[in-house]
């Protein structure tokens with residue numbers, strides 16, 4: 001089985017002076033798969049990717065990327081991966097072309113090979129007109145595209161992307177994904193950190209990272225189905241009054257504002273009619289509730305809520321039973337355990 | 352090999368686009384040359400000297416005559432009593448008081464070393480030091496010729512070499528021109544200043560701008576990175592050394608009596624040390640500003656303690672011991688030795704051995720501090 005795994009991480013741990021950034025992380029990504037890594041700020045996403053690249057030494061754990069040990073043979077791993085760091089990491093005082101040539105040469109790609117590749121990548125990203133512009137003079141979105149081009153110039157087997165489309169406009173993001181979608185067909189495996197749930201939804205599988213641990217990992221569809229709370233879209237007036245009311249009801253898990261609508265998450269056992277009746281009695285009019293499919297964002301929010309609950313429980317109980325191993329599932333009781341990670345779905349066009 | 356070449360090419364492209372670094376490489380050496388070649392000239396002119404001549408012999412009178420002839424000294428009315436010299440010095444009327452004792456002539460005639468008392472006003476220590484050194488040089492030259500004459504008169508043939516006791520501090524710079532002393536010094540100093548400053552920014556700059564992350568993730572070996580980060584600076588420093596050499600010869604007319612190959616070869620050895628120093632700073636500093644401040648703090652004492660401006664012999668004894676730890680000191684002795692005295696390995700080998708030792712050790716420490724991790 002391990003032969004088909006492009007990324008294999010076991011018991012990965014990294015602590016800085018006062019924080020444990022990655023805390024016993026297990027992760028497997030199959031060859032040709034697009035894996036999304038989502039989690040709140042400071043969850044440990046960047047730290048994890050840096051250890052996968054072999055540029056940060058883990059405190060403990062095993063890391064195999066593209067068939068090599070990232071701790072013992074980091075240079076072997078580096079030759080086979082492409083990495084787009086979260087922070088723009090190319091030389092601002094070099095032009096687009098110069099940056100590409102510089103990296104291609106550092107990867108010892110024969111010039112005859114990479115010039116053709118460069119033209120192809122500049123074409124798809126629509127960066128060709130800016131090839132002689134200094135990187136400092138590029139817009140945020142162009143910089144990210146340039147980072148991607150540079151990470152792909154040596155045809156890596158594994159592509160590690162750290163929030164590559166943050167600060168990129170929706171149109172450019174579409175270009176960006178156009179390139180990414182093409183890669184699994186060429187056998188490229190991708191591990192992508194992203195704060196955008198619509199991007200997570202484009203991945204074959206998604207892992208939720210929280211305080212250095214993976215809480216859940218599954219296909220986007222399975223994750224959505226795991227939500228047992230029901231979600232309603234409600235138009236009503238006056239909106240602020242409705243929101244205040246709903247927040248106070250015990251059967252309501254959460255309320256979010258989406259323009260002129262509210263997204264109301266109700267507890268699985270709750271009867272929706274009760275909530276609407278309470279609203280009408282309080283004088284809220286023009287009520288039009290409509291049940292909607294949970295999105296990944298709802299899963300993310302729900303997961304955050306569960307973590308909060310667990311924290312307060314641990315705090316009250318003070319028996320510390322859930323401290324330590326940190327593997328207890330953060331799921332409502334009765335929830336089936338998450339599917340085994342080995343059974344990776346075959347990506348579109350994969351072998 | 353080609354990726355190393357590309358790394359080096361990239362460094363040069365970046366230097367070409369960075370006005371601050373360009374200034375450092377192109378303008379700083381010229382500025383230092385002008386500054387130390389002209390403005391901070393240590394040449395002394397018309398230093399007031401008083402002589403208390405108790406011997407009053409032909410020899411002592413001739414000595415006074417020669418001092419008054421020199422354009423460096425101005426002889427003020429003589430004091431009859433050695434104690435009056437102190438008063439002249441205290442009042443600032445003279446900067447140097449010379450006491451020629453009664454037995455001056457006789458001692459010389461006996462073929463022994465004559466003692467001459469010299470009192471120096473140390474308030475303007477630099478000026479006084481140089482003036483005193485010049486006077487000592489003059490005394491020594493005078494003493495030797497006097498002694499030779501007496502030796503001939505006594506029918507001996509210079510078997511013993513008596514004279515006036517003095518420190519032969521400036522004997523290799525016979526025309527007593529400080530420019531000859533300072534310009535070769537600038538040659539040595541600029542190599543230190545330039546490479547420590549550039550190398551100290553090498554890594555921390557990439558760390559601060561974020562490009563280190565991208566660089567580390569390439570399969571470039573740590574060894575290649577080390578070479579790629581130091582060779583460009585070594586080339587730029589050697590370029591500056593060449594410019595200074597040409598200006599020293601063509602503009603300042605500093606004599607050059609030694610071997611050019613040896614001079615530039617030793618410059619390369621010295622660069623091992625200065626680049627290693629810069630790399631250590633770069634690996635330890637977290638910001639460019641921190642690196643620059645550290646570089647400044649390292650370079651300043653190096654220059655002060657090396658004998659670049661003030662002779663090591665004039666420093667307190669404890670400090671003199673400290674100067675043995677300053678590689679620039681050895682390099683300065685080598686550079687001045689090659690320029691002015693035309694000596695080579697046969698004379699300078701102790702300094703060269705020390706310089707090679709320091710170069711290898713510092714660069715090794717720099718290389719160890721240089722890891723390919725975040």
Ligand SMILES: Nc1ncnc2c1ncn2[C@@H]1O[C@H](COP(=O)(O)OP(=O)(O)OP(=O)(O)O)[C@@H](O)[C@H]1O
Pocket residue numbers: 016017019020021039040041042043044045046047048086
């Ligand atoms: N070099 C470092 N020194 C000290 N602490 C660090 C360092 N790098 C990361 N951390 C800490 O480790 C934790 C995880 O950081 P990390 O950058 O991996 O989070 P992240 O998930 O990438 O967050 P974001 O979404 O904001 O990028 C944070 O608490 C952070 O403060």
Ligand SMILES: [Mg+2]
Pocket residue numbers: 045046047086162
């Ligand atoms: Mg991050």
